[in-house]
Amino acid sequence: MQISLSGIAKSFGTTAVLKGVDLTVAAGEFVTLVGPSGCGKSTLLRILAGLERPDGGRVEIDGRDVTAVRPADRNLAMVFQSYALYPHLSVEENMMTPLKLRDLTRLQRLPLVGPLLARQRYRALRRQVRGAAETLKIEDLLSRKPGQLSGGQRQRAALGRAMVRNPVAFLMDEPLSNLDAALRVHMRSELSQLHRRLATTFIYVTHDQAEALTMSDRMAVMMHGAILQLGPPDEIYNSPASVEVARFVGSPAINLLPGEIDGQGRLSVLGRPFSWAPAAERQPLLVGVRPEHMALAPEGSAQFSGFVRHRENLGADLFLHLELSDGNTKVILRCDPAVLAERTQGGAALGTRVGLSIDPQCLHLFGSNGRRLTSAARDLARIA
Amino acid sequence: MQISLSGIAKSFGTTAVLKGVDLTVAAGEFVTLVGPSGCGKSTLLRILAGLERPDGGRVEIDGRDVTAVRPADRNLAMVFQSYALYPHLSVEENMMTPLKLRDLTRLQRLPLVGPLLARQRYRALRRQVRGAAETLKIEDLLSRKPGQLSGGQRQRAALGRAMVRNPVAFLMDEPLSNLDAALRVHMRSELSQLHRRLATTFIYVTHDQAEALTMSDRMAVMMHGAILQLGPPDEIYNSPASVEVARFVGSPAINLLPGEIDGQGRLSVLGRPFSWAPAAERQPLLVGVRPEHMALAPEGSAQFSGFVRHRENLGADLFLHLELSDGNTKVILRCDPAVLAERTQGGAALGTRVGLSIDPQCLHLFGSNGRRLTSAARDLARIA
Amino acid sequence: EDKITIEFAYPYSHLFDVTYQKILPMFEAAHPNIEVQFRATYESYEDGTNTILREAVAGTLPDVTMQGLNRQAILVEKGIAKSLEPFIAEEPDFAREGYHQAMLDLGTFQNRVYGLPFSISLPVGYYNMDLMAKAGLDESNLPTTWAEVVATCEKLREAGVDNPVFWGWNITGNWFLQALMWSQDKPTVMGADFTLDEPQGLTALSTMHDIFRGCEMQNLEWKAALASFSAGEIAMMYWSTSALGAVERAQGDFALKTNEFPGIERAPRGLPAGGNAAMLVSTSEDPAELEAAWTWLKFITSGEGAAEVARTTGYMPPNKAANEIILKDFYTQFPNKETAVRQLPLLREWQAYPGDNGLAVTQVIYDGLEGIVTGEHDDMESLQEDLTEEVQDLLPSGS
């Protein structure tokens, strides 16, 4: 079932938080909304859920306009950053709550009398809960209260509460951000697998780009209340539509160097001419190079040189922070620690001067308005 | 000034939290204590600070036994996970507090009268604070209250409070764990640079191995109240002394495969013989391979094969989760997304069967007691 | 047949509960068709009046209420109390029931009877004879004037009694002032005129001043005074007869004697009556119910009903018949209760101050007298002046 948001606008007081956002999510898709803090991700999600009413625009689910429909009647399930489990109910009761509210009459919901009156139905509900719990491997925790669970277990219980009712879509607002790093990595793959298994639409909000990159079919990069770019993760990583997107996606962040296209249409970076012409008008540029696309090179064959100012060895990767010879540009480059150790005895000590070369195929060119030059090197290379 | 802990033991109630820990930190060194939650890192640090008294063992600073000395008299500075800034004082006042407590008399500390009585001294203190603030680039924030600062700024203010007094050493208990991912990466390098600039001893507690790996001169891996391995980060990454250390350090975690050394002293992994002999007795083994030391290989030349179960594209890296053909071993391998895209059209789709090869030089062998076999392949390779 | 129910409320449950418990069976035997329902008791006379005023607003008045003698006027002024004249007129031999004129006067306003007194108290002296003996006094020569009292004080103090006297100036604010005024046969208010400005007023104030200073009297609150007296620390205590029960119950191991209230230079010529009177405040239009209320009212204030007052409390019944005929042996048996009866001829009205500010006037006087005890006022003439001015200002003609 397709979900579409069109022209969604929302202001709080005088500040416009969303400025006419359009987004269409296909059935079964995993879409991630990513963006810096305060850009309006949560607000957009809450509007979709019906928790907030937009000032303008339409929300459609399966072609039906639900802009004015109550959250309870949209059949969407939401998982919150803080899990929002009812602290006084056991995990089982937590998971049963949405079912009860949907499937039972008011009488049947009564505390003590209800279960006696509708024994059959209760049994059915309990079966449903147990099923979801099995999927999430939390059968053993059903009788515990949220206070007695660890972060990851709470996370799963919250998922369970969302799952039991077979919603049209799952909405998740930074569901992993309260977990510690290792657990976050683990839950990432669990969520992906869950998505594959259930084949339900997931709309996932995060400000952690690693989550967005690894899990989504498509990701939307939001900033200042608008979606800047929407597409599959590798498209966004490899062809960011603007400097802002490029800067936001990728860790460590993309290196941005000043450059220009001269009268002959030739590119130069930091004053150094490059050997090909990106077929654009004469203009100043920002040239983006990801850390993994820079390499140490013997001083002779290097395009740039700089001093090692800091090195971060992550075991598998080594990040060198260089200060280029021009004195005010800093770049980060990634290398394999083993390779580096072999090539430079003891591995580029702090303060040593090293050469640097850039693969021209991997340059991202951004015009003075911050937008990507469509004729950028890499795209050309692809077409070729 | 050298700091040394010897035979530190500590129990809370009946549970022994520290079981005789020895640690010597040289002057100016950056030592990181890393380990899973609850292993006793904070307790050890608090004992060093004097906030907790050990049940047994000695704490020495510069050769002097300070086990029974009050925290205030040890001249150590501590930065807390929650920053522990005094919320009612401005950043400047926060930073001035330790100076005041140390340098001023009771009379001079009086709220209104004090600054009048000791104008000179106050001016000197303020200069000192300003100096530290400049180092940390928070001069503009001096008059703000902690509540008006962002996480990173608070972090720096807390550092500032520690710095002003020129302590013998900085003790830091997970100072970055309350920051978001991007800021954490940034602060990592700032802290390293600070360490280089001040050349003071840093003792740094974290459970985030990325921090430990990137910042420390030496890192100590703690588990269950004991230090399992102490050494420079790359030694720990490349030659983990035990399975536990190997499993803890590295992300994604090291792949562990069952193997054995047969009667002829030949190694086999998952039943597949490898072509060299690690010179050890016949025994079952656990063989560790880091994700970056595995590679996709054409089925023919591959040592193992498996099915792609999940893929995580982080832009710069791509992690493939494979299920090996034996049906119950799962491994993760890292590859370059660009390379992968070129080599396999569309890049190893889910469910496809792929071949896998392992660099035998990069195997880590652990005996049945979990300890590293000292004659492991890589070490041999190095010696050679 | 139909039972008529009437509602009735009275103050001081710990004093009068027992009285009504004894009266009620007798009444029910005599009038089986009337049922009397007791309401929650009033905590005090003030509480009783305030309650009636509130109930008048709420329209939930009882049929018969017992009000402090000096509180009757308010209810009459505000038109809440009903005149009893029509019922008295119906009674063929009302006088024979024993209501004598002095007593009826206590409940008479504008020449119409509104209240029938039920229990009467008068100021008396309580003496700890063991201590008095230290001053060389016995039953036969107890002080009869305030001057003698002050002289006795000195002797007692020499004999080591720190605290020889307690003089109950604070009882309901102005009762003892009226006592000193009536002693000189002077009413405290005449119409809307406060008479404290006359020479008798100054005499009254000076007498108090002499007693307080001459005896170095402590400013005790009643409970504290009672405790001190019971513990045998106070030799002479001047208070209402009504407290006799409480005093006897709590008294320590000494001989207690009550005696007539001393006077100024000579025996008093009059004393204000304390106590309460029954008033008809029923809002019912039903003659049968009013009749029933009257029946009850009459029953408790006359004959056997009234006699129970003396038997069960320190008060005396205002009814001649009850006192003289029924209780003859009773008083010989309990001589301490007889003191008040001996003072009966001195019975005078406990005066109320007219107008809305009546209660505020009492307060002004209370505050003034307190000033004498606490030593705030030493110049009685200026106090006389101040009090007169302030009180006159609050009285209707003054405004």
Place this chain on the structure above:
Amino acid sequence: MPNSRAHLWFVGPALLLMVLILLLPIGIAFGLSLTDYSLGNTGARFVGLENYERIFTRSTYEKMFGATFRYVFVVVPLTVGLGLGAALLIHSLARFGDLYKTIYFLPVMAALIAMAIVWEFALHPTVGIVNATLERGCGTVLETWNWYAEGCARTFPLWLTDRDYAIWTVSFIGVWQGFGFNMVLYLAGLTSIPRTLYDAAEMDGSRSAWARFRLVTWPMLGPTTVFVVTISLIRSFQVFDTVEAFYPQGGGPSKSVYVMMFAIYEKAIQHNLMGIGAAITVVFLGFVMFLTLVQRWLVERRTHYG
């Protein structure tokens, strides 16, 4: 649900009751304060500001303000101070904290009307347990203290009926009754101070408990203190039960304990002069509101929240 009208149903009843039960009577009181209404009268005369004029000119009312402020200025600092002190002591205890907590909270729970009578006995000039205990000290070194010697010579003070002592005694009982309440509030405040702040203070070189108190405890208790002081102020301005129980008539020796709330009660209910009673009510409300605003303004700026 921003679009629902739910809040009307939620706030409505409370608002309605607030208006009917609290604001309407205050309105009526304000109206009555301009008249000479007296319960039981059929009508009332409009007298303008005469009632207010009286309040501010008569000496009785001067005493009223005196007594009220004396009470407030004794009771508020002491209940707050003792509440804090007790909370600090109890909080730092390793054990038996619950016991003390319960004991100190007892006076809050006891019916004041009964306790007032008990106090009257305890404070009785001669047989009361207080003076009886003091008397035991006679003949010892304590006699060198002039005040004590005088007490021994005759009696120790008539705590409740001496005009020099009465207001302080009543204040003492107010403190006795109220500090347990503040203690509980402070205990709650103390439990929520993060422990690391004390660690930080320790590391910063605060050696004495007092330094840690100044640096951490007291500032962190700021919001609690604002609340406690506000509540204590309101409560002590509203003191009535003790005064009425001790001095049902007159408001203490020489009106030295004639606090405002008692004045309202005396005028409006005892003397049945609703006009003046209502006028005092209005003045009272004005005072409390003014003080609360001042206190908020003074303290709020220096208080740290969250």
Place this chain on the structure above:
Amino acid sequence: MVDTAVAAPTGSARLPFSAAETLKHVVLILGAVIVLLPFYVMVSYSLKSPAEIMQNQGGPLGSQELFRDDFCVKLGNAPEDCMVRPAIYNYTTAFEKAPLLRYLLNGVIVTVSIFVIQVIVALPCAYALAKLRFWGREAVFGLVLFCLLIPVHAIALPLYIMLAKLGLTNSYAALVIPWTISVFGIFLMRQFFMTVPDDLIDAARMDGMSEYSIIWNVMLPTAIPALLAFGIFSVVAHWNDYFWPRIVVTGSRELFTPPLGLREFKGDADGDNFGPMMATACIIVTPLVVAFLLAQRRFIEGITLTGLK
């Protein structure tokens, strides 16, 4: 000077009773003695005969010698049949003369209904003030703060007149209605609700709960500690209230609340009946003490969470 830093380095080496700890106990015990003094007097008097009370004799528990019950004598019984033990007399009188059981029952009825209604009224209002955005919210909250200042004694008479006009005096309604609105309760609960995460409420909305059931099914159970705190304040205040019941209950004693039981023994100018009075006082305070002991842990926790930190 108080050792507030629990984490002081001496902490772990602390003996059960160090010098400092002992000193604290000394101070606290002294305080406790002063605080308990009137309670000691109360209990002690409830066991004594009138003479012993007045003369301050008989030690802490009274001599328990027989004394004559005047009331019994006045009813016409022979004096020798009316000899009673003080303790027994005081307590039986408390229950017989004042039908104290009935009063206690009334007290329970009144305090419980007051509390329940206060909760029913205050909880939704506090919820709306804390968690809903609507026009006029600040004004309503301002009104709540203003109403906190209004003393009951000042509005007693206008209120009485209003109730009288409705014909409600002398009824349970009269005892309950004026207290149905507790601005303190609204204030306290609002502060608490401010600390409840918005997400929890949104989750309930997503689950299909109406705003109304959110209050009772989500907020109420979460707020139990705060409610307990409020409950103690409310119950203590109304259980002990003497002023208001005295004003509105002028009819039958059937409606008396426990403190009014004291008035049976209050005699003003004519001497009180102190023994039974103190016995009554003891009986009245006992349920509260028990309740406090039971609720104490969560009670303090409740205030801790209400944003008064």
